Amino acid sequence: MKLYEHEALGAIFKKYKIPVPRYIFATEMNEAVSQFVEKEPGVVVKSMVLVGKRGKAGAVKVVSDKAKVAEVVKDLATRDVYGEKSIGALVEEKLDIEKEFYLSVTYSTKDRAPAIIFSEHGGMDVEEIDPKLIHTHVIADVRSVYPYQIRQFLTNIGFSDKDLLRPLSEVIVNVYNAFVGAECRLLEINPLVVARSGDKRKIVAADAVVILDDDASVNPAIAYGARSAQGRPMTQREQDAILIDQGDHRGKAGSYVELEGDIAMMTFGGGGSTVTAETAIEAGLRIANLTDIGGNPPAEKMYRISRIILSKPGLKGVLVCGGTASNTRIDVTLGEGLAKALDDMNAEGKLDKNLVWVVRRSGPEYVKGLKMLHECFERNGIRGEIYDSQLPITEAPIRLKELLIKHTGYKPEQVV
Amino acid sequence: MKGTVYLNDKTGVVVIGATGREASQVIKESEALYPGIVKAGITPGKGGSTELPVPVFDTLAEAVKDPKVGKLLNTALIYVPPVSVLDAVMECLDNGIKVLYIITEHVPIRDSEIIFQEKERRGAIIVGGTSLGCFVPSVGRIGAIGGKDPSVAFKDGGIVVISKSGGLTVTTAEMFKRRGWGTYMALAIGGDIISNTTYSDVLKQIKGDPKVKAVVMLGEPGGAYEEQVADLITSGGFDKPVAAFISGRFQERMPEGVAFGHAGAIVERGMGKATDKISRLEAAGKKHPVKVAFYYHDLVKAIESLGVPRDFEDSTAEHVKPLYSTIQR
Numbered sequence: 160m161k162l163y164e165h166e167a168l169g170a171i172f173k174k175y176k177i178p179v180p181r182y183i184f185a186t187e188m189n190e191a192v193s194q195f196v197e198k199e200p201g202v203v204v205k206s207m208v209l210v211g212k213r214g215k216a217g218a219v220k221v222v223s224d225k226a227k228v229a230e231v232v233k234d235l236a237t238r239d240v241y242g243e244k245s246i247g248a249l250v251e252e253k254l255d256i257e258k259e260f261y262l263s264v265t266y267s268t269k270d271r272a273p274a275i276i277f278s279e280h281g282g283m284d285v286e287e288i289d290p291k292l293i294h295t296h297v298i299a300d301v302r303s304v305y306p307y308q309i310r311q312f313l314t315n316i317g318f319s320d321k322d323l324l325r326p327l328s329e330v331i332v333n334v335y336n337a338f339v340g341a342e343c344r345l346l347e348i349n350p351l352v353v354a355r356s357g358d359k360r361k362i363v364a365a366d367a368v369v370i371l372d373d374d375a376s377v378n379p380a381i382a383y384g385a386r387s388a389q390g391r392p393m394t395q396r397e398q399d400a401i402l403i404d405q406g407d408h409r410g411k412a413g414s415y416v417e418l419e420g421d422i423a424m425m426t427f428g429g430g431g432s433t434v435t436a437e438t439a440i441e442a443g444l445r446i447a448n449l450t451d452i453g454g455n456p457p458a459e460k461m462y463r464i465s466r467i468i469l470s471k472p473g474l475k476g477v478l479v480c481g482g483t484a485s486n487t488r489i490d491v492t493l494g495e496g497l498a499k500a501l502d503d504m505n506a507e508g509k510l511d512k513n514l515v516w517v518v519r520r521s522g523p524e525y526v527k528g529l530k531m532l533h534e535c536f537e538r539n540g541i542r543g544e545i546y547d548s549q550l551p552i553t554e555a556p557i558r559l560k561e562l563l564i565k566h567t568g569y570k571p572e573q574v575v
Numbered sequence: 576m577k578g579t580v581y582l583n584d585k586t587g588v589v590v591i592g593a594t595g596r597e598a599s600q601v602i603k604e605s606e607a608l609y610p611g612i613v614k615a616g617i618t619p620g621k622g623g624s625t626e627l628p629v630p631v632f633d634t635l636a637e638a639v640k641d642p643k644v645g646k647l648l649n650t651a652l653i654y655v656p657p658v659s660v661l662d663a664v665m666e667c668l669d670n671g672i673k674v675l676y677i678i679t680e681h682v683p684i685r686d687s688e689i690i691f692q693e694k695e696r697r698g699a700i701i702v703g704g705t706s707l708g709c710f711v712p713s714v715g716r717i718g719a720i721g722g723k724d725p726s727v728a729f730k731d732g733g734i735v736v737i738s739k740s741g742g743l744t745v746t747t748a749e750m751f752k753r754r755g756w757g758t759y760m761a762l763a764i765g766g767d768i769i770s771n772t773t774y775s776d777v778l779k780q781i782k783g784d785p786k787v788k789a790v791v792m793l794g795e796p797g798g799a800y801e802e803q804v805a806d807l808i809t810s811g812g813f814d815k816p817v818a819a820f821i822s823g824r825f826q827e828r829m830p831e832g833v834a835f836g837h838a839g840a841i842v843e844r845g846m847g848k849a850t851d852k853i854s855r856l857e858a859a860g861k862k863h864p865v866k867v868a869f870y871y872h873d874l875v876k877a878i879e880s881l882g883v884p885r886d887f888e889d890s891t892a893e894h895v896k897p898l899y900s901t902i903q904r
Contacts, residue, residue: 266684268798268847271691271769301688342685344768374681376658429766430740430793433822434871440825441870453742482746485707485722486597515902521749523722533899544897544904548727551750551872554895562902 160371160379160386163207165249167367175337177330177348178363180254186247187236188229196228201253204228206235206245209386211368212284216240221253244392254363258320259350261285261293262331263368264338273298275309275335279319281350301339306332323353323362330362342375396467400450403463410456410487412464420445422559423468425497427481427520428453431552435480439556443571444478444563447471455487461496469504469511476515476563480555483548484522493520494531505539515562516543519555542566578714579760580700580780581674587614587647588717589638589672591655591663593631594618597678598654601719602627608725609715613652614644617666635670650674652708652717660704661686668697677703677771678718687769694771702772705765707741710748712758720763721745732757732886733788734878737777739766739795747791747874754875755885759786766795773800778813789816789883791874796823797847805855808863816864818877819856823849 162170165184172179183195184207196202206218213219218240222231228250236248261281267274275296280288296312298304306328313324330351338346347368354363371379380386385393385401393401400415422444426432432451439446448468452461469477479493504510518532529545536543544558563569577584592598593616602613606628613629615638622633632638639645651667653660653675660682667675677690682704694701702709708718712731720741721728728749734756738744741763748758760781764772774792781787790813794801801821807813827848859865866877 266688266768268768268770268800269803271688273688299692301692339685342683344684372684374657374683375685376683428740428742430738430743430795430822431746433740433795434743434820437822437825438870482742483722483728483749484742485719485745521727529898533901536899536901542902543900544902545899546895546897548746548749549753549891550895550897551875552746553871562904565904566902 160373160383161209162369162371162383163209163246164205164367165207165247166383167369171337171341171346171369172364172367175333175340177333177337178361179367180363180365181252183250184247185232185236185250188232192228192232192250195250196225199252202228203251203253204231204235205249205251206238206240207247207249208240208243208245210241210243213240218245223253251365254352254354254365255356256350256365257353257355257360259352259365261288261349262334262351263345263347263349264335264343265345265347267295267297270297273301273335273338275312275331277313277316277331285347285349298335304332304335320353323360326362341369342372342377343369344372345370396470400464400467403460407457407460410452410454410460412452412456412460414449414451415464415467416449417471418446418448420447421473421475422446423471423474423477423514424448424450425465425468425477425479426450426452427484427487431480431482434553435478435556438553439478439559441574442556442560443574444476444556444560445572447474452481452492453487455484456492456496458491458495458499461492462500465497465500466504469500470509474511474514475567475569476517476559477543478556478559479516479518479520480552481520481522482552484520487522488524489520489522489528490524490531492528493518494524494528498532498535501535501539501541510539510541512540512542513567514541515559515566516541517555517559517562518543518545519547519550519552521548578711579784581702581760581762581777582650582709582711582714582717584714586612586650586674586714586717587644588612588650588652589614589635589648590616590629591635591651591653591667592618592659593627593629593654594621594624595654597719598652599627601654602629604719604723605716612715612717614647615641635666635672639670648672650717651676653677653679653703655679657681657683658686661690664690664701665693668693668699673699675699675701675703676706676708676717677701677765678706678708679703680705682767684768687767687771691769691771700772702762703765704767704771705741707744707763709763710744710758710761718763720761728752729761730757730887731759733759733786733883735759735777735781735787735790736761736793737774737790738763738793739770740793741765743793747793750872750875751791751878753889753891755887755889756878756883757886759788768798770798770800773803775800775803775807775812778804778807782813782815787815789818789878789881791878792817792819794819794821794849794852796821796826796849796852799847801852802855805859805865808859808865814863816866816878816881816883818866818868818874818881820868820871820874821849821852821856822871824853
């Protein structure tokens with residue numbers, strides 16, 4: 160889960176002694192911001208959004224004329240940045256920047272170890288830095304990380320500013336300790352600046368990108384509040400879906416990402432859901448959501464996610480698709496949970512009979528479960544086909560496409 | 576030795592967290608299907624319990640000293656909650672267990688990293704986290720893989736299935752069984768970011784095994800483990816036919832960082848894209864027997880085109896008919 164910059168500064172950088180500019184966060188222009196600005200010769204104002212490349216979108220502004228601060232704060236605290244609404248503004252002291260470095264810590268799967276990534280040529284997007292100027296230090300032993308190792312790394316890569324060797328190596332170790340201690344997947348500072356302060360120089364983190372491990376020992380969604388990774392507020396259906404798994408660890412049915420399409424996806428298992436969604440897209444179907452149900456959820460959970468998935472307006476078809484489950488009961492999930500959702504929706508007049516369905520599923524009690532679902536289709540007048548594992552899993556979306564074209568005149572996307 | 580280093584006729588399993596809901600069900604099911612592979616279970620505070628078909632101990636130290644089962648224990652199956660996995664792994668390594676399966680999902684990455692580095696120092700084999708286990712039809716199984724009736728998916732043959740996804744491991748074995756190829760081994764390596772056993776690790780272990788006719792690998796976006804296979808094959812480190820399917824191309828049309836499927840599947844900073852993995856494997860296929868399937872179900876055609884002989888007859892009808900239909904085709 161990604162943190163907003165002000166969250167990273169307040170919760171993590173401070174604790175691990177990573178030097179940052181003086182700052183204040185505000186959702187609107189207020190007295191505290193005015194007092195802060197009064198003491199600074201100049202400030203930098205940034206929109207608080209999760210999306211990157213804010214500078215290029217005009218969402219980071221240097222303000223030297225104090226009369227203009229209120230206007231800029233008001234604008235940046237509420238504007239849309241690449242379609243994401245800002246939740247407030249970060250107002251920081253304007254640093255007297257001498258040079259800019261790039262620094263990040265992340266896990267390198269190539270080495271299966273944490274890696275410190277450093278460049279003397281920061282300040283621009285990391286993709287734009289010449290790869291030859293980016294250097295990596297792999298942490299081969301997580302039990303012992305010391306500044307001297309960082310100094311060896313820096314001298315090996317020909318770091319040019321010898322006076323900074325000690326302070327920079329100490330800051331980098333603090334950043335590494337923050338990465339490990341706060342259980343991050345990524346901690347990125349771009350730029351890490353060398354700023355003049357009187358006749359002295361100091362190292363300051365002028366940006367903070369923190370992505371926490373969703374599986375961290377303290378769940379970040381609890382610590383910081385759940386948020387969509389898509390850089391947009393969660394839809395009502397997404398919020399409703401999250402509630403399904405809360406306080407009930409039996410199986411998982413609450414993952415739901417809403418998309419713009421017209422084919423409802425009721426898919427099972429991480430790998431199975433991914434290949435099914437992918438094949439649907441490759442076949443030209445416009446999928447309406449992603450979901451990933453698994454771990455043998457009880458009928459009640461399946462009932463709730465089914466109703467959420469089917470409540471999206473404008474649907475044309477439904478794909479219920481999973482592999483051969485080892486654990487998830489097919490009679491419970493499809494025969495009871497899904498079937499009851501369809502019965503209830505029909506009774507409430509909320510079931511769209513024009514939908515075309517394809518079901519493909521196998522696993523424990525599938526013979527019983529698929530029969531129960533077929534009976535449900537019969538009594539509710541639902542049109543579709545039900546397959547077991549004789550049909551390869553990824554042929555199911557293709558069968559659905561064929562039925563949609565024949566019965567509804569569906570026009571698939573032309574996929575390049 | 577019959578089987579592989581991951582599961583063979585000498586394998587003796589101790590289950591850590593044995594009396595939990597999932598673990599106890601798996602022990603009972605596995606012992607009914609393949610008696611004698613699971614030898615003991617560990618649950619602190621439940622030592623001496625008779626609720627399982629195997630003896631239960633409070634600590635692994637007691638189990639390895641037990642005169643009946645102690646000497647037979649060489650493989651651990653870990654079913655404890657995510658925050659206890661590191662502890663369980665250390666208990667196993669310190670008590671001399673050399674092959675471990677971590678079934679638990681959502682192990683904190685920080686703990687996974689400590690586990691990986693410790694395993695490297697000790698020279699142990701760890702599969703997972705998020706493994707579903709291992710199936711070797713000629714020997715038996717470890718974990719829940721294949722469920723109550725594994726014969727639906729598994730029949731002895733020459734294909735090795737390696738997959739990050741547990742569910743797809745079984746689904747793939749079944750797809751091939753229907754078309755005439757049996758499984759020599761199916762291993763669910765898990766989709767965690769720090770994977771203790773990667774595709775390449777497995778290929779290096781099985782490369783000299785004459786029973787292996789071909790490998791089917793199922794990859795996902797994120798990380799570099801699929802790319803490592805291309806490198807291994809290109810450098811001559813594995814020369815048997817490999818059919819690969821990499822899922823997740825569609826994620827490239829979505830905003831970066833959209834989490835879907837496994838933890839390791841999040842594409843960050845343009846690294847680990849499915850299309851890059853596919854092109855790396857396809858490049859390896861120019862000089863080596865490697866074929867990448869465009870659709871998942873094309874894996875069968877890929878194995879066919881690589882000239883891998885069938886283990887038994889193709890049992891699939893020309894055109895699969897639905898079990899039930901309420902619509903006109």
